[in-house]
Amino acid sequence: MAMKEKETQFRVNENGPLEVTGSFEVYDAKGNLVTSEGPVYLCRCGGSGNKPFCDGTHSKIGFSG
Amino acid sequence: MSDPRDRQYTNGEITVFWKPSKCIHATTCFRELIEVYNPGRRPWVNMNGASTRRIIEVTNKCPTQAISWKYNKDMTPEELAKNRTSPAVEETPETIEKKKEEEKPVKVNIMKDGPIVVEGNFRIVGPEGNELKSMLMTSFCRCGNSKSMPFCDGTHRKVGFNDEK
Numbered sequence: 001m002a003m004k005e006k007e008t009q010f011r012v013n014e015n016g017p018l019e020v021t022g023s024f025e026v027y028d029a030k031g032n033l034v035t036s037e038g039p040v041y042l043c044r045c046g047g048s049g050n051k052p053f054c055d056g057t058h059s060k061i062g063f064s065g
Numbered sequence: 066m067s068d069p070r071d072r073q074y075t076n077g078e079i080t081v082f083w084k085p086s087k088c089i090h091a092t093t094c095f096r097e098l099i100e101v102y103n104p105g106r107r108p109w110v111n112m113n114g115a116s117t118r119r120i121i122e123v124t125n126k127c128p129t130q131a132i133s134w135k136y137n138k139d140m141t142p143e144e145l146a147k148n149r150t151s152p153a154v155e156e157t158p159e160t161i162e163k164k165k166e167e168e169k170p171v172k173v174n175i176m177k178d179g180p181i182v183v184e185g186n187f188r189i190v191g192p193e194g195n196e197l198k199s200m201l202m203t204s205f206c207r208c209g210n211s212k213s214m215p216f217c218d219g220t221h222r223k224v225g226f227n228d229e230k
Contacts, residue, residue: 008171008187010205012197012215018181018205025170029177029228036170042181046209051228052175058209065206065214 015064017041017054028052070156075148076112081124081134083110085156088131092158092184095204096176098123100219102132104159104202131158159202178226180204180217189215 008022019039020026026034026042034052041054045063048055057063072083094102100114101123112120124134137145171185182204189197197215204217208226211218 010189014192026173028175
């Protein structure tokens, strides 16, 4: 019997990354599975040097959103 | 014979026809032109969101002709008459996929030089844990410049957002 998976949640952090928790699968632009382990922090500011993940650049560039 | 779920949308020059029964959820329409095709909005097709040329270009990419188009000048009076009716209930790629999506894991797709496209059953919350939206399909901005944060509005193309930078 499969266990009930954890609810998938996207938290939009103020002026920061998108935090993904619960059960999910992240695929890159080529369709390869990147990770399915949460939490992950996805860049929202466009400035990360480690896209699609956050590397903290948003605070350096003063991202607001 | 027409399906009662079929819809059509016009900008006066062309009309886009939407046939939910043909949609296989390729997501091409909203990945390429969220300004026009946005499953999170009602109505989900905004014919004023882009130029006629661009709407034609993206509509032609639909693999199943779930969306198709015609010049209004080439339409029959019967077809034109349907542009004037606005049915109460509208299916979108999101609602027709609802049952299927609930069974599948949530897919988080990073689009090249574009948004994060999410499909499945999930919740979106703000910084305080307040629920923003609960839906089955959405696109999050990744370029930092959207005017409708945290969602994509197509601005990444205008600013030339590039994954390599």
